[in-house]
Amino acid sequence: MEAIQEATRGVAGDGRRPVILVLRVGGEAVTTLDGNDVQEDLRKSGAVLYVVSTVGAQRPNAPSARTGISNEQAQMQDADNANSTLNVQQVLGDGSKDSGGRHDQVISTTLVPALERIADELLSQYALTCVLPNGVRPNDKLSISTKRKNAKIQAPARLPTR
Amino acid sequence: MRLFPRQLLVTCAIGGAGLLAPSAVIARQPKTQTLYMTALDKQGVPITDLEAGEIEAKAGGKAMEIVRMQPAQMPFRVAVIVSDAGIGGFQQGLANFMQKLLGKAEFGLISVVTQPEVVSEFFATPSGVSARGAGRAGPVRRSWKRFRRRPGALPAMAAGP
Numbered sequence: 365m366e367a368i369q370e371a372t373r374g375v376a377g378d379g380r381r382p383v384i385l386v387l388r389v390g391g392e393a394v395t396t397l398d399g400n401d402v403q404e405d406l407r408k409s410g411a412v413l414y415v416v417s418t419v420g421a422q423r424p425n426a427p428s429a430r431t432g433i434s435n436e437q438a439q440m441q442d443a444d445n446a447n448s449t450l451n452v453q454q455v456l457g458d459g460s461k462d463s464g465g466r467h468d469q470v471i472s473t474t475l476v477p478a479l480e481r482i483a484d485e486l487l488s489q490y491a492l493t494c495v496l497p498n499g500v501r502p503n504d505k506l507s508i509s510t511k512r513k514n515a516k517i518q519a520p521a522r523l524p525t526r
Numbered sequence: 527m528r529l530f531p532r533q534l535l536v537t538c539a540i541g542g543a544g545l546l547a548p549s550a551v552i553a554r555q556p557k558t559q560t561l562y563m564t565a566l567d568k569q570g571v572p573i574t575d576l577e578a579g580e581i582e583a584k585a586g587g588k589a590m591e592i593v594r595m596q597p598a599q600m601p602f603r604v605a606v607i608v609s610d611a612g613i614g615g616f617q618q619g620l621a622n623f624m625q626k627l628l629g630k631a632e633f634g635l636i637s638v639v640t641q642p643e644v645v646s647e648f649f650a651t652p653s654g655v656s657a658r659g660a661g662r663a664g665p666v667r668r669s670w671k672r673f674r675r676r677p678g679a680l681p682a683m684a685a686g687p
Binding site: 484517 | 556557558559560561562563564565566567568570571572573574576578580581582583584585586587588589590591592593594595596597598599600601602603604605606607608609610611613615616618619620622623626627630631632634636638640641642644647648
């Protein structure tokens with residue numbers, strides 16, 4: 365989460381399409397960041413978020429040895445872990461989809477093709493110039509669809525803020 | 527030269543109109559926004575022959591007029607975050623990913639083992655990778671090296687660290 369937040373600060377730049385690619389095996393440290401805040405930063409950056417996780421990466425962290433702490437402290441730790449896992453899932457799942465990217469789960473044999481497919485998708489992006497209707501504001505809901513059968517559009521779910 | 531009040535007034539009026547006209551024209555022009563999207567078929571393969579007539583775009587529930595639709599040309603800035611617990615399992619895939627985007631993107635690398643660590647600021651070629659993060663982020667750096675050894679890599683890469 366901290367890394368994604370850091371990436372949102374550096375990736376946005378004039379004259380370039382910002383992309384954040386996350387490759388993960390899971391087991392990240394517990395985060396205190398709120399999923400909504402990171403998602404908002406992602407939206408503001410205008411970056412497309414692609415996530416590639418290995419199967420099993422979604423599992424919550426195993427509880428560490430808890431010597432010398434009370435039951436109450438252990439319960440608080442568990443609650444922190446659960447919150448952290450939820451926040452991470454929110455950003456990786458909803459955040460990637462809303463940004464126009466997605467979250468792929470891979471095994472060792474599908475990892476390389478999955479990354480190549482993402483590169484191909486980026487290279488096949490369309491630039492769509494639209495007239496904004498009156499009264500529409502930045503961050504309003506955006507929906508792009510196609511009439512073509514069996515085709516799916518990947519696009520941001522909100523209008524860019526800049 | 528002496529200007530009479532009436533001539534002065536006319537001159538000022540013409541000058542003022544000239545100054546105000548462009549901003550009025552700009553204000554009348556509709557606001558446009560460029561958006562980037564990908565179209566995929568059933569198998570997840572990108573569709574490259576889509577036309578503007580096949581697209582429907584709405585913002586805030588209101589239909590938007592599409593004035594132009596073309597393959598995007600703007601280069602990318604890609605921030606790659608590798609959280610691989612230090613095992614380097616993403617090396618091959620990452621190298622292939624970068625190879626495909628070579629010349630069309632600049633890359634920045636963040637490695638997460640315990641805490642995020644910026645291995646490299648944004649560079650268009652792997653020769654720009656800094657020496658920082660050579661320790662824990664070793665596997666990430668190795669994927670850069672693997673990428674540099676590829677045939678067809680830019681000449682500048684051979685001179686890299």
